Amino acid sequence: MKTASPFEYLAQPTNLVAVRFDGQTYQLPKGENLAAALLAAGVRSTRENPGSNAPRAAFCMMGACYECRVRIDGASVQACMIQVRDGLVVEKMQPIGGQSYER
Numbered sequence: 001m002k003t004a005s006p007f008e009y010l011a012q013p014t015n016l017v018a019v020r021f022d023g024q025t026y027q028l029p030k031g032e033n034l035a036a037a038l039l040a041a042g043v044r045s046t047r048e049n050p051g052s053n054a055p056r057a058a059f060c061m062m063g064a065c066y067e068c069r070v071r072i073d074g075a076s077v078q079a080c081m082i083q084v085r086d087g088l089v090v091e092k093m094q095p096i097g098g099q100s101y102e103r
């Protein structure tokens with residue numbers, strides 16, 4: 001799996017499953033940390049800052065910073081707390097009116 005990502009797996013991932021992110025399909029390793037898998041796949045941003053619209057992405061990878069928030073099944077979740085599973089549909093978090101996230 002060759003990507004434009006600066007992140008690489010130590011070993012070639014196996015058991016890839018289809019995950020949709022922001023309308024695009026990625027083949028990601030089943031059971032992998034979703035935030036890490038998206039970064040490795042070349043996804044550079046999972047949300048935008050509600051004030052500045054600046055792109056944001058996973059930072060702490062341990063559930064503390066909330067920078068990796070995405071929407072799955074209508075709920076705001078931290079991508080670093082989710083495992084990749086087949087058929088996952090993930091949406092980028094979009095601020096409403098430039099001030100806050102929709103609930």
Ligand code: FES
Nearest residue numbers: 059061065066080
């Ligand atoms: S990367 Fe910090 S909460 Fe997910």
